[in-house]
Amino acid sequence: MHSNSGADRIDLVLLDVGGPIYDDATYRDALLRAATELAAEDGRTVDEAEFQRVYDERRQAQSGSLRTAIAGRFLTPEDRQRLSDRAERYWEYPPSALYTDVLPTLRQLAGRYKIAIVANQRAVVVDALRRDGVADHIDIWAVSEVVGAEKPDPRIFQYALREAGVEPKNAVHVGNRLDTDVRGAHRVGLRTVWVVRGEAPPEPTPEQLAEPDVVVYSLAELPAALDRLQGE
Known part of the structure; x- marks a missing residue:
């Protein structure tokens, strides 16, 4: 663990779902199933090894849309929305997708921080x-879907800050x-903790x-990371 931040008090912890809480393989599998079905409707096939290669390439780059890349490789660029809509039919987290470290960590954080x-x-x-x-x-x-904005749009972070009544400098x-x-999050003035799993890069660069x-x-590791960010 490393830190490059100051020691402002933390009142609010903003938490992503896919990756930190649930295994991102659930969405990967939904996307593969959707791409396979749509390709079959057009008389084509999706090679799973090639799908994984494109998936890992986008993870490593940490930029650009995964759905756009998959549609462009196995369907057509115009099929991105069809692919997205079809994948959502299958994108549900089973209980087995919950990481085992989530509930113990949340119990540690409860009472110390507001959690969003x-x-x-x-x-x-x-x-x-x-x-x-x-x-x-x-x-x-x-x-x-409820807020009407998706990350990295500042509005979704700002919504959580307003609801919590917390300034950006006091949130992570x-x-x-x-x-x-x-x-x-950085664009809004928040500090960040990067959880390197799921759709994080297979081999993070320096x-x-x-x-x-x-x-x-x-x-x-999150409770200790938050302590470190506050200089404790």
């Missing part, structure tokens, strides 16, 4: 979070993508590791 969900997700994700006991620890909800965003999470304020490899 800030995620590019459909509203139904709240049902999964309730089912799995995560929602019991959440104070503010900023789900893109925790996510696993550089483009939507780390860079988006330059990528230098972008967030703190880097962790599991959510179990």
Whole structure:
């Protein structure tokens, strides 16, 4: 773990869903199923190894749309929305997708910080979070389908800050993508904790590791990371 930040007090922790809380493989599998079905409708096939190569390439780059890349490789660029819509039919988190470090970590954070969900997700994700006991620890909800803005749009971060009544300097965003999470949060003045799993790069570069304020490899490291950001 490393840190490049100051020691302002933290009152609010903003938490992404896919990656920090649930395994991103769920969305990867939904996207593969959708691409395979749409390709078959046009008499084509999707090679899973090639799909994984494109998926990992986009993860490593941490920029550009995964759905655009998959549509361009296996369908047509114009099929991006069709692909997105079809994938959403299958994008649901089963209980097994919940990382085992999530609930113990949230129990540690409860009472010390306000906690917000800030995620590019459909509203139904709240049902999964309730089912799995995560929602019991959440104070503010900023789900893109409800807010009407997706990360890295500043409005979704600002919505959570307003709901919590917290200034950006007293908040930290925790996510696993550089483009939507780390860079988006930094533009609003938030500090960031980068969780390197899920759609994070398979092999983070030194330059990528230098972008967030703190880097962790599991959510179990988050309480200590927050202490470090506050100089404790």
